[in-house]
Amino acid sequence: MLTSRVLALVALALTPALAIQGYNEYALRADRDEAVRADALATARVVSGDLDQLSESVRQTLDIVAETPAVRQRDPQACTEYLQRIIDKLPQVILLAVTEPNGSLLCNSLGSAPGAYSVSDRDYHQRALAAGEFAMGGFARGVATERESVHFAQPLRDDDARPVGVLVASIDLSWLSERLRHLVPQKSTSLTLTDRNGVVLVRRPDQEVWVGRPLPPERLARLARDQDAARTVTGLDGRERVVGVVHPKGVLEGLTVVVGRDRALAFADVDAATHRGIVLILIGAALSVAGALVGGRAFIRWPLDRLLRTVAAWRAGDLRARTGIAGHSEFGQLGEAFDAMAKSVQASQDDLRAELARSRSLQDQQTTMLHELNHRVKNTLATVQALARQSRGGEEDVAQFEARLLALSKTHDLLTRDDWSGASLREVLESELGPYRSSVDQVVLVGPPVILAPRYVLAIGMLAHEMTTNAAKYGALSVPSGQVSIVWSVAMRSDSGKRLYLTWQERAGPHVSPPRRQGFGTRLITGAIKRELDGEIDIEFCASGVRLHLDVPIEQAAPGVVAVQSLDRTG
Numbered sequence: 231m232l233t234s235r236v237l238a239l240v241a242l243a244l245t246p247a248l249a250i251q252g253y254n255e256y257a258l259r260a261d262r263d264e265a266v267r268a269d270a271l272a273t274a275r276v277v278s279g280d281l282d283q284l285s286e287s288v289r290q291t292l293d294i295v296a297e298t299p300a301v302r303q304r305d306p307q308a309c310t311e312y313l314q315r316i317i318d319k320l321p322q323v324i325l326l327a328v329t330e331p332n333g334s335l336l337c338n339s340l341g342s343a344p345g346a347y348s349v350s351d352r353d354y355h356q357r358a359l360a361a362g363e364f365a366m367g368g369f370a371r372g373v374a375t376e377r378e379s380v381h382f383a384q385p386l387r388d389d390d391a392r393p394v395g396v397l398v399a400s401i402d403l404s405w406l407s408e409r410l411r412h413l414v415p416q417k418s419t420s421l422t423l424t425d426r427n428g429v430v431l432v433r434r435p436d437q438e439v440w441v442g443r444p445l446p447p448e449r450l451a452r453l454a455r456d457q458d459a460a461r462t463v464t465g466l467d468g469r470e471r472v473v474g475v476v477h478p479k480g481v482l483e484g485l486t487v488v489v490g491r492d493r494a495l496a497f498a499d500v501d502a503a504t505h506r507g508i509v510l511i512l513i514g515a516a517l518s519v520a521g522a523l524v525g526g527r528a529f530i531r532w533p534l535d536r537l538l539r540t541v542a543a544w545r546a547g548d549l550r551a552r553t554g555i556a557g558h559s560e561f562g563q564l565g566e567a568f569d570a571m572a573k574s575v576q577a578s579q580d581d582l583r584a585e586l587a588r589s590r591s592l593q594d595q596q597t598t599m600l601h602e603l604n605h606r607v608k609n610t611l612a613t614v615q616a617l618a619r620q621s622r623g624g625e626e627d628v629a630q631f632e633a634r635l636l637a638l639s640k641t642h643d644l645l646t647r648d649d650w651s652g653a654s655l656r657e658v659l660e661s662e663l664g665p666y667r668s669s670v671d672q673v674v675l676v677g678p679p680v681i682l683a684p685r686y687v688l689a690i691g692m693l694a695h696e697m698t699t700n701a702a703k704y705g706a707l708s709v710p711s712g713q714v715s716i717v718w719s720v721a722m723r724s725d726s727g728k729r730l731y732l733t734w735q736e737r738a739g740p741h742v743s744p745p746r747r748q749g750f751g752t753r754l755i756t757g758a759i760k761r762e763l764d765g766e767i768d769i770e771f772c773a774s775g776v777r778l779h780l781d782v783p784i785e786q787a788a789p790g791v792v793a794v795q796s797l798d799r800t801g
Contacts, residue, residue, distance in 0.1 A: 239537060239538075239541070242541055245545070246541075246544045246545040246546075246547070248511065250547065250575070250579065254579055254582045254583070255504055255507070255582070257586070258500055258503070258582050258585065258586050259497070259500060261586055261589060261590070262496065262497060262500055262589055263472070265589050265590070265592075265593045266472045266491050266493070266496045267460035267461070267472055267474070268460070268593060269474075269491065269593065270460050270472050270473055270474035270489050270490065270491045271459070271460040271474030271475075271476070271489075272474070273413070273414060273419075273474060273489045274474040274475065274476040274487045274488065274489040275474075275476050276413055277410055277413050277414070277421065277423075277476075277487050277489065278476045278478045278482070278487050280409070280410065280413060281423075281478060281482055281485070281487070282478060282480070282481075282482060284322065284401075284406075284409070285366060285382065285480075285481050285482060287322070288322070288323070288382045288399050288401070289364045289382070289384070289481070291320060291323070291399065292364070292382065292384045292397050292399055293384075295313075295316070295326065295397060296384065296386055296397055298312055300312040301328060301386070301397070302386075302388075304328070304336060304386075304394065304395065306336055306337045306344045307337075309328055309336065309337035310337040310338070310339075310341055313326045313327075313328075313337060313338060313339035314339050314341060316339075317339040320399075321405075322401060322405060322409075323399045323400065323401065324372075324375055324377060324379065324400050324401070324402045324405070325338060325339055325340060325372060325374060325375050325379075325398075325399070325400035326338065326339040326397075326398070326399055326400075327339070327374070327397075327398045327400075328386065328395050328396070328397055328398070329348075329349055329355065329395060329396045329398065330395055331359065331393055331394065331395060331396070332348070332350055333348040333349045333350025333351070333352075333355055334348050334350075335347055335348070335349075336395060338374055340374050340375070342374055346374075347373045347374065349373065349398070352367060352370060352381070353367045353368055354366065354367025354368075354370075354381040354382065354383040354398065355367075355383060355396055355398070357383070358383035358384060358385050358396050359385060359393060359396065362385055362393070363384070363385070364382065364383075364384045364481060365382070365383050365384075365481065366380065366381070366382050366383075366481050366482060366485075367380060367381040367382075367383065367425075368380070368425035368426055368427050368429060368431075368484075369403075369425050369427075369429040369430075369431055369441075369442055371442075372400055375400060375402075377400075377402055377403075377404075378402070378403045378404070378441055378442055379400045379401060379402055379403060380400075380401050380403060380406070380425070380431055381398055381399065381400050381401070382398070382399045382401070382481075383396050383397065383398045383399075384396070384397045385397075403431055403432060403437075403441055404437070406423075406431070406432055407432045407433075407434060407437045407441075410423070410432055410434070411434060414434060414489060417435065418491075418492040418495050419489065419490065419491055419492065420433075420434060420435065420471060420473075420488075420489070420490040420492075421433070421434040421487075421488070421489055421490075422440075422445075422486075422487075422488040422490075423485065423486070423487055423488075424445060424450075424453075424485065424486045424488075425484065425485060426483075426484025426485065427444065428444050428445045428450040428486075429442060429443065429444050429445075430442065430443050430444070430445065431485075453475055453486050453488065454486075459474070459475055460472060460473065460474040460475070461473065462493060463490075469492055469493075469494070470492075470493045470494065471490030471491060471492055471493055472490065472491045472493050472496065473488050473489065473490040473491075474488070474489045474490075475487070475488050499585065500585070503578075503581055503582055503585055506578065506581070507575075507578035507581075507582070510574040510575065510577070510578050511571075511574070511575060511578070513571075513574065514567070514570060514571025514572075514574045514575065515571065517567035517570055517571060518564070518567045518568055518571055520567065533553075533555055533561030533562075533564070533565065536553050536554065536555055536565070537553055537555075537561075537564070537565065537568065540552065540553045540568065540572075544572065550572075550576065551572070552568075552569045552572065553565035553566075553568050553569055653681070653682055653684075653687045654679065654680070654681060654682070655677070655679075655680040655681075655682055655690070655718065655730075656675060656677070656679070656680075658682065658687055658690055658691050658694060659675055659694050659716060660675070661691070661694075662691070662694040662695050662698045663675075663694070663698055663714070663716075666698070666702065666707050666714075671713060672706075672707070672710075672712065672713055672714065673707075673713075673714050673715075673716075674713065674714070674715040674716070675715075675716050676715070676716070676717045676718075677716075677717060677718035677719060677732075678718075678719065678720060680718065680720060680730065685762055685763070686763060686782070688758075688762070689755075689758040689759055689762045689763050690732075690780075692754065692755055692758055693755040693758070693759065693767075693780070696752070696754065696755050697734055697755075697776075697778060700776070701714055701736055701739070701776070704740065704742075705736045705739045705740070705742065705775065705776055706736035706737060706738060706739030706775055706776075707736075707739070708739065708740060709738075709739055709740065711738045711739075712736065712737070712738050712739035712740075712775075713736070713737045713738055713739075714734070714735070714736050714737075715734075715735045715737070716732065716733070716734050716735075717732070717733050717735075718730060718731060718732040718733070719731050720784065727783060727784070728783070728784040729781060729782065729783050729784060730780070730781075730782050730783075730784055731779075731780070731781055732778075732779075732780040733777070733778065733779055733780070734776070734777065734778035734780075735775065735777050735778075736775030736776045736777070737774060737775045738775070739775050741773055742771050742772060742773055742774070742775055742776055743771060743773070744771040745771070752769065755767070759780065759782065763782045763783070764782070764783060765780065765781055765782030765783065766779075766780075766781040766782070767779070767780055767781075
């Protein structure tokens, strides 16, 4: 009778521990499932955004090509020569072609003869003429390239806005698959992109197996019902996956992006933690039963009361409670066994909570990184677009465009080195002025250590590039006797907080006179400082040399400004 009662007490003690373990397991799995669904959907949206950027890039390219005289005059020979000349500068495009409204070929970048083939039956041709605007087709095997492709088309109009042809750009699906691979690098994650007819354009993995094949009708119907949703399905490869489904809009309307996370891999660590918890509970239960069977014969009342009180605390969810019974007696061993079990269950619970906290932290971190990356990429593309618009002239404009892109690349290298956390102001200046510091006194940098946030690095890096280029061409760095000094400081203003003050002064250079008009470089740096940094910039064209004053606020959320130490002078 005593043994059965003791065993019943052991079972009673284990019940709350098992209930807590089960609840923690349920909560952890529910949170992990939510995190994986959110991650799959967020990744699908990133892929959709990248495809939208690609289509916009192709549209801008076709806009530029459509305005070229060789294309507008519809001269087959001149058109062919022009398309062959520019196709190598467009790595994403494998074919550029101009067709007649009836679909007959006029010219293409492969040099095919006029009328060599017709695309009148292709959906991109029909959609571009019917809508009268930029359009995207579905899966196709190129007539001229014989490669699996997707096409973008745009009507070509004469001076009276009448359609006189169609301008076509062909994108290789193998190239598109490799481009999207960088957005979904994990081998266990699947990516499926289908056109409006349900034909597979991109499939990772197994691109060669699925490209050009239609999805099963029941899968297409299910995807059509899902709009920006995530759920668990059996993938094309037979593995259970948590998939995020996105249907892009605009030119890409009709496409479907599906990103699938392997559910078994996503829950592998949760399953391992569950297994460890079950093993620990079983070990604790075994120890408890052994102790109860051995120590149930003597000194029953007092140890039993202590055990009952401890069990009541466990049932209330307090796994920190201990029996406090120890020694070599039967109840002493039982008490120690119960305490060991509680410690094991508490450790398992702590591990599960830590895993849950880590999962939420990783999800928040990924969301923040995606927003930051999206913001930085948009800003960089806007700057490159502005530079490209200014550089449509002769060779000098192209050289300036390449130099500005190189300057932008160098500042990106500084940021990438520290995972986009920021860069030193001195390093930003030295990256541009380094080639001119061979002379001891020609370049002087004076100021305290300052760490700039990423957007400050990009804006001030472009300013340093423009000022250095102008000084090397026309100013103090164009003669051996000239000198450029850059002095900066950080001060606190009561009305606007910390501010960075920087002065660029050129001396002993050629005679300087104010320019007749404001150049693109001046507009570029002035716009960047005022728009991006909400700062003030003043450029004086003194006869003795150019003088620039910069005054920008230092954000509280920026990586920080190192306290001003002794001035660091180098020349």
